[in-house]
Amino acid sequence: MYSQCMSTSETTSDRLIESTRELLWERGYVGTSPKAILERSGAGQGSMYHHFKGKPDLALAAIRRTAEELRATAEGVLGGPGTPYERIEAYLLRERDVLRGCPVGRLTMDPDVIASDELRAPVDETLDAIRELIAKIVEEGKEQGGFAPSLDGEEIAATVLATVQGGYVLARASGSPAAFDAGVRGLLSLLAPR
């Protein structure tokens, strides 16, 4: 009986988190009402407030899960085989749902997320971790001779991440992934070992 109850609870909590993740991606924090979360998850108001203190608490769980997934994906691609250039290339070219935008990056445009240190933390930590990883790969590439010694790992890492995040902006503005792809190809042509 108890384990049955636990299992149902876990499922409801999970469904609430998953629905919140989707809504945050589609409509942002400001555009996501507790009512919309309940409707999408099919959970009752009572069970939402049983599992979470409220929208910020539920959103924090959702943002953390999305951030962890993004980080794991990026680490997987960047930690793959190949030269430093090839690993950055793989990161830039990895399959993305470009027109949906980045589920983590888009949160930075949300005033209520940015105003809350707690909600902003997983966003900041994730982007920072990916940036650090890219910076190390650039430094490796400088040692191996693929990248010019004049390049700064931290700076290039910020450029790589910014090109991806800004690529989403250009793609969504134009309604086509082409602008994202163009930005990535441009960056790769600048980074290419000569």
Add this chain to the structure above:
Amino acid sequence: MYSQCMSTSETTSDRLIESTRELLWERGYVGTSPKAILERSGAGQGSMYHHFKGKPDLALAAIRRTAEELRATAEGVLGGPGTPYERIEAYLLRERDVLRGCPVGRLTMDPDVIASDELRAPVDETLDAIRELIAKIVEEGKEQGGFAPSLDGEEIAATVLATVQGGYVLARASGSPAAFDAGVRGLLSLLAPR
């Protein structure tokens, strides 16, 4: 009497547009209610619906004005003196309120803006116009020898614009303009004539 009335009308309409521009920049379209616009502008509900058909109509006027301003600023900087590299450098380094983000780019994260061809049009046209301008400057730089002939103007232009738009994302995530600056410096080090 008539001109007096016209002048008051223009002022109210203008105040409504300016308040809407501020709110769209701060909170996005989804996060901006007609009530908030009325409160910030000090206009009455009647005068809002006298001048505009509703929130989409008022937002369109606001987005158009913001887009025109951004385009004029970019054209001013990119059309300034200097080599192609220096003009792109000036564009990348121009003074920006980095932590506020781009008033045009941020709209692409707004589902209601992206879902409306009418609201999206000024966003798309503005980013496209700036991209075209940068692409031409890159082509100029290739002819003059400052940029490598292997570079593609359209692609590099997308990279430049994406670095700026994504730089805002990184800066807002970390709560500091440093990440924006790093991304821009990284791109400039890649673009620098050798």
